[in-house]
Amino acid sequence: MSAMTASGSKPLTSRQPHNIPLPPSPEKPTSHHNSKKRKTGKEKKEESNTPPQHRVGDEWDHSIAGTQTWQWASLTDSSVGKHPPIFTKDGSYFFAFVGSSIKIHSCATGRVVSTLTSRPDGSQSVMNADSSDVITSAILNPKNPYQLITGSLEGYIRIWDFLDASLLQTISIEQPIFNLCAHENFPDYVFVAVAKRTEKLNSNGRGKEANGVVLRVSLKPRSAATGHKVQTSSEITSIGKTRAVVGLSFSPSGGWLVAVAGHKAYVAPTSSFKTGFTKFVSPEALTCLAFHPSEDYFATGDDKGNIRLWYCLNEQVAAHAVGVEKRAQTTTLHWHAHAVSSIAFTPNGAYLLSGGEESVLVVWQLHTGKKEFVPRVGASINAIAVAKGGQSEEYLLGLADATFAFVSAATLKISRSYSRIKLDPEASHRDLFTFSSAPLAVHSSTATLILPSSHSSSLQIYAPSTSTLISELEVSPTNRVSRRDEAPIESSRVECAITSSSGEWMATIDSREGDEAFRGEVYLKIWCWNTRTGFWILNTRINRPHGLERVTSVAFSPEVKDRLALQLVTTGGDKAVKIWRLRTTTAKTGDVEESWVARSTLGFRSELPRHASWSPDGSLLCITMGSCVNLYDSASNVLRRVLTSPNCKAPTSAQFVGRSGRYLAVVSVWDIVLWDLPAQSVRWHLKNPWPIDKILCHPRDDTFALLHSPSISPRLKHHTTPIALFRPLSSLPYKKCTVPFGFLNVAWHPTSWSASPLGVSSFSLVGITNKYSVVLFGDDISAPAAEGSRANAIVGGATLGQRQTLFQDIFGASAFIHPSPIPKVDSNSMSVDMSRASNDTAALDAPAYLMPPIESLFAPLMDSFLKPRSKHQETHNVRGNEQQGEDIEMAGQSDDELVIIGERRERVVDQKEMDMFVELFQQTKVSSNQTAVSKVHEVVPQVNGKHHTAPSNSEVNGVKRHIPTPQPSPGVPAKDIHASSLTPNDKKTQKRRRPSESS
Template identity: 25%
Template sequence: MISGGKNYVSSAPAFSNDGKRLLVCSGSTVSVFSTATGSLVSSLEGHSAPVTALVVCPASSSLLTYCWTASVDCTIRHWDFSVPECLKTLDLRFPVFSMVVPSLLSPREETDAKKRHDVFAYVSLQNDNANAKENCPKPSCGQIRKCNLTNFHAVSSLILKETERPESLTVSPSGKFLGIKDKRKLHIWKILKVDSNSAVSKKITLHHSKTITVLTFHPMERIVAAGDVTGRILIWRGFGAKKFLHSAGLVNGRSTNDEEDKPGVRENDDAESCSTWHWHSSGVRLLSFSSDGAYLYSGGKEGVLVLWQLDTGKKKFLPRIGSPLLYFVDSPDPSLSSISCADNQIHILKMPSLEIVRSISGIKPPLSHQDICEGFCSRAAFDYTSGLVAVQTQNYGIQFYSLFANRGLYEVQVCERNHQPVDEVTVVVSLVELSVDGSIMGTVEVKLPEDGFGGLVCLKFWDLDDNKRFSVSTHIYEPHRDAHISAVAFHPTRRMAVSSSYGGDFKIWVCKEEIQQKGQMLQNSGWMCHAVGSYKNKAMRAAAFSADGSVLAVAADTVITLWDPNNNVLVAVIGETPMPITSLAFVGKSDYLLSVCHNSKPQLSVWSMSKLTASWSYKHLQIEAVSCAIDLSYFAVLALLPDCIKGKLQGDGIILLFNVTDPIAVASWSVTKAIGGGLAFLKGDPSEPSQTLLTYINGDREYIIFHPFGKEAFELSTRRQDDLVFEETGQFGYTSIYGELPKLDLKRNLASSISSTASERPWETIFSGSSHMLPPLTKLCSEFLESLLEKRTPTVE
């Protein structure tokens, strides 16, 4: 079993003491990457819920590769990440939202170095009653408390601060100050030199007129900086002069209560001055001082790292990073730093030039504007042979991510646009589709109309180049007039594709073959329209090729039309379904076709191509994704659980594995985050290429790969099929088209075969039965006409 796709930027990372490793919180694990290569070295596995905080112990002979982690699973763990091994586990009984350990940062004096001091952590407890352990007291709000990491018995009952929700803790690089943001306030504590469970730290509060988003401390001086939701940066200098240094309120022989001597300070706060800088157009998300304290780094939604000179306020920029910025972390190695971005990437920077030398690329998060362009956004596309997944990115691109290696490979820019910090969405990559062998890609981009005018649809075909990367070969603007494209499907063996549209037609596209002239191979990969088809002007919502490419199935609203793609001839029409068909797929090399309906009457149907009839179906089954095995007669569906079943299973969706000939599922697995999820059968990794694996990717783009037919698959299954009840229908013959036929009376039929009289009306039964079992028309017509004639017994005169 392989899992991946975790979020690398949920919390700030941390460098090892030698700067050669970068520790990253990734779901319930901590991933350890090499800063030299950007590759994964090891993982710290033990937490059962997302890790929220990570603290690396300072460099020493005994703590060179040690760290502390905190999680919402209510535990704090001590690790040796060089092994890796968990050395100690502390159960706090409350979910931990944030954690800092100031005593690890504060240098000990020589006289105190020989004394043994307990190590205290400050934790922000999360008010999450669902995650808190049973039979334990639960906080009524976010709370900040102490925890003795050396001699742990229980979390301290002393509450430093209660907030409406848990807030992130920030500690100064010197370990002397601790701060949190609370709406329009900053609360700052001075950490005591000799800490204990009952020791009370002094606290001051700084006020602002806007909501504060982030704060950071100067590494050496009493300076604190904060960013707000409007993009402003505030810098308080000399904070805590009254309470932390002189309780009498005198500094250097003069009063500190004189507001004229404290420019920019609000409400007579305990600070000498407050200055404001403004460059960002929206909320500040990243704020950090340089290790020498001479510069301040800031970032936000613009995707630009701003370098402020603290004394003069002058700025330098690192532009076009391509995503909103979240964290900036210095390394013990002064030549390295890291910057975390909202697109699940961590860039390693070379200092002081701020050059990006390498990147750790996680899978890109789902589009934030899916609700704006609902109905246009495409699902992930999978490459069966190489185990890649292609997902859309925020900046109008496609990321190719290796599922087996769990790392991003490269990106293709579908629409050449730089990162824009505005919320307005003007272009959407609505479809991404890969051919069976992964050598061709089709994309559809839609320029949204403005005030009902404009709008443009562009179909693009891409080919793999010599570097195994996709490059665009053909642009087709408005391929279906002004109608949107509903589906793109590729021929399994030829360079042929079909695109269907809501405008009522489909088009077959072919790629020009290579031309040989005078012993030279001239590559001409342009695509051209081969044929156009339609059926009663009905919207074409889905399309699929059979395994050998001889049949093209196109959904025309509630019916399925079957075509000869080479001659563009309509072969047959089958159906009909209660709602428009939105998805079609042929099951492997069998002669079965799947169709999926959504909306108010969802239905999964299996059609027999040899009989041109419905084989079996499930009603009221809301299908989110379908995948068919390439060489097997199996398929899997991802279904959303109805409300009546959600309480029985852990999750909101279920994966059902079917043999196409049997309506009873072979296996089932309950899953979470099923909305927006996807399924795909993949060829086994290079070590076991003969295996057929199944991968599930959820709505947050986290995925798991497993063998659906092995022992591992049945261990993953939490419920048997008996626990699930769906309405199943099975129809054959004329029933799927014309409805139920009258039941056959065997006794009556037997009597009809013995004596054929006009009064028995045999024509009522001779046409009953499956279409493939009826006698030929020549026989039926003669029997039918003969039954209309009155038979008389000849008499001899």
């Protein structure tokens, strides 16, 4: 290795690096073999075919003892379930199925209130997508709406009590279950669709056809057991053979069982299962099924975007020859350009909902054929469900990016949506090396993560401390059409996102590949953080910062006192290094505007720059280009050092180690070289047994981590990333770890290293895996437990299914169901007075014979409890006393004079008071029925020639007059006094009433 300096009598530009004298090479440790021994041709050939070997003293291997699995936790769900969500009977909660777990969400808040899992210890595997026990179907128990029945790929039928969050029963049929249904006409039975693989190739000859069978399974086990203990069913009966079933359902009346698979709809009458299925042919492959809620016909969607209504459920179905396929009368609805993912009828049966890849919800009016649209829902629609309870009808959409969106049936607009971290729907179908990186940044001001969103042109801001998605930033406005015909449309993609150390600025790189009809685009966009609104605002857009070539590296300079001295460096495929600075301009209105402009451009021997980094104090700029690493003065752009090494001929990146920046770690694919910059010498060199992917330096301590390229573990059959932690003093790693996934990008956790004590090198990292999952890993994982991540009993679950009463519609919710919380007194406003009083009363804890006389303690003790009135209050009291003699009714203090001692407590309604109200309403109802009988016409005198209605004892012209009450005549009973004073019309009305009403 060599270090070349630019100091001397001649300027740096007049001396070539190969003419600068080399410093003495560092001493190498002795090796057990002779390095000068000449190798024969055979030995050279064998050496070239073997992986690089390092010195004996530095040899290490992750396969030997000492390697441990690093702690890690996932921030995202493992997969997105395509089963439609299921609502509870009252519509307060809905069930979402993710891997082997059941998440119970609140419809009002969207939060997960409970998570049901089949694991006995309650733990959940983060990689549930790789688990074979994936829940594929679920229904509410027709006999008990508080129970949920699920089926999984492991062949387990489980019955859950979701109110108590307990597993009641587990039945195994030892075949993978893909669909499940039940009906109240068949108690203690469920009907499941299972699949079996055969060696027969399909029509295209590209794979194996999947055959299935529909079974009737009894829920009565052979032996009595509950909970996690697996049981076997007492009866399993085959209904008929099918292809791979994509939909299985009963008709509302329970008279028909329908399954759709391949190009056929299989129909079986429930009155005679022995006859098997009748097959009705569809011209296209079917994808989903839905039954009309009241009539005997069903709807299907296919892979060409067609929706068909099938009218084939009649008595002629049973009379058929075995193996004969029929054509049915159908009605076709077509709008979708691609496959229909899900369909659902509204509860009244007047509308049909459909959705698919177009990200548009289509509402069909069946009797007219007209349609309405809810466009741009955010992502492809996987599932549709209709909320049957609640005050108003809503549609729930399960999107491909793990978002749930509620659509109001009245306005056909998205009323609310809930998501944790939006997933990339194409991640599961993407190859490991499709993209080499993904945008990932940490915003220090808000301790949030900036992650790639479900669409490649957007970013999402996520807060790991609260496990909530803050917002989404559309970096490149894009028309999010799915695809044109069968060829996908290439959209803009955010390649990189970095933030400044102060958190005020963010730089992004988004690009779009060109084709025959479109030129490629590359944009450098710099965003400013608005602390008032809490959003990123676009400040500067630079078109093609490095021409048509891609940008290879972007880095902000460290935080400086003068914010205008902040710099941004970019390197590109045009072999140029560009430095950008902040410029301020004053408009005519006096407003100061800030923007970013190019400051300077660098180059070195037409070498391609690969990576750029800054020293911790911002004085040096390190550029990795070609076969060397160049150090520039950040203020003058003068080349200070050129570092080269024969052992590291093609460096890929270089990073300053530690807060002082004394060491520089230079990394290539197989080698790592640690430079001591003040000594201008190499500290040590090491060859690695695995290719090096990334280097990550600790932001405070003199340690760094090497992340190697992922390899496939033969035992675990998944990608494993070896990680080695180093200190500058030794080339041997002081810690070796592995994590069971590969990485696209890695960054420091927002609150990890700042909270660790001094002298402790704790690594806590966040990364994006090759499947676009977000994980935390390292020594100290402090990921907050997500709300509802464990099985919890649903509070107030006994009220599920109870509709609101008429009394509650008029007067609101009952105080017994939703008690009003008692307001708390502000502790801050009373803390000073209470602390003063507590200190004074503490003096009374001494023995009586040691205390002074009570006369000397009374005055100061009372002063600590009682607050004297202010002069302003005394003035108002004097004015109130003066007005007391003028107006008796206005005596006392006015509203301004009231002194509020504390907040008024809410009165608690008890049962006695409720009984009084019930009795009052009963008496009011009885009295209203007897109004005509008990009505008494009072004689009202004339006042000023006009009749006025007045009470019995009224005042006329200032003189009180008493209207006497009619007295009973001799011989007339007292109970008939009202009847004697009735008008002739009232007497007729009384005669028509029944004796029970007039009594």
